[in-house]
Amino acid sequence: MEELVTLITESEIQQRVLEMAQEIRQDAGDQPILLLAVLKGAVPFLTDLSRAITGDVLIDYVQLSSYGNQTRPGKVHVHKDHDLDIRGQYTVVIDDILDTGATWQHLSDLLLTRAPACLKLAVLLDKVGVPKESVPDYVGFRVPNKFVVGYGLDKAEMYRNLRYIGYLK
Numbered sequence: 001m002e003e004l005v006t007l008i009t010e011s012e013i014q015q016r017v018l019e020m021a022q023e024i025r026q027d028a029g030d031q032p033i034l035l036l037a038v039l040k041g042a043v044p045f046l047t048d049l050s051r052a053i054t055g056d057v058l059i060d061y062v063q064l065s066s067y068g069n070q071t072r073p074g075k076v077h078v079h080k081d082h083d084l085d086i087r088g089q090y091t092v093v094i095d096d097i098l099d100t101g102a103t104w105q106h107l108s109d110l111l112l113t114r115a116p117a118c119l120k121l122a123v124l125l126d127k128v129g130v131p132k133e134s135v136p137d138y139v140g141f142r143v144p145n146k147f148v149v150g151y152g153l154d155k156a157e158m159y160r161n162l163r164y165i166g167y168l169k
């Protein structure tokens with residue numbers, strides 16, 4: 001295992017996720033909230049966040065794949081679409097990190113054609129210093145422009161199970 005530098009501790013994550021759950025519920029009022037998580041990286045965030053949101057919550061998943069290379073964001077393709085009908089639903093997309101925003105750009109364009117009551121984005125992390133067109137509705141933490149892993153985020157499928165977030169030295 002490579003050496004990791006801790007960036008955000010487990011207790012900091014847990015605290016912030018509770019706050020985000022309250023912000024999301026407050027904005028939604030008493031409407032049911034459909035949480036649409038982007039596989040695979042958003043899973044730990046989804047499970048903690050969803051259990052901290054009071055009232056009615058529905059959960060579904062999408063999986064995207066990006067055909068690109070390291071330097072240019074690739075074309076985003078829907079690998080697994082959601083099962084629930086999002087029409088008229090108060091929908092919040094849950095993702096691990098907003099980097100260039102290419103994923104969100106593509107996904108939001110697609111989901112908006114399906115007429116949700118609203119479409120919001122909640123990300124655990126937002127990478128600063130990366131040019132992007134979209135601003136997420138809910139952000140857990142802003143992180144430096146480094147490759148981060150843990151709490152769902154992977155490097156070649158490793159480190160998703162860490163309880164904290166770190167970067168590789």
Ligand code: IMP
Binds near residue numbers: 101146148153
């Ligand atoms: P975007 O489309 O450029 O915003 O990239 C979003 C996706 O790229 C995230 O959902 C992650 O799967 C992946 N990603 C971007 N930066 C990192 C990182 O630092 N560590 C791990 N995955 C990352």
Ligand code: MG
Binds near residue numbers: 040097
């Ligand atoms: Mg992802």
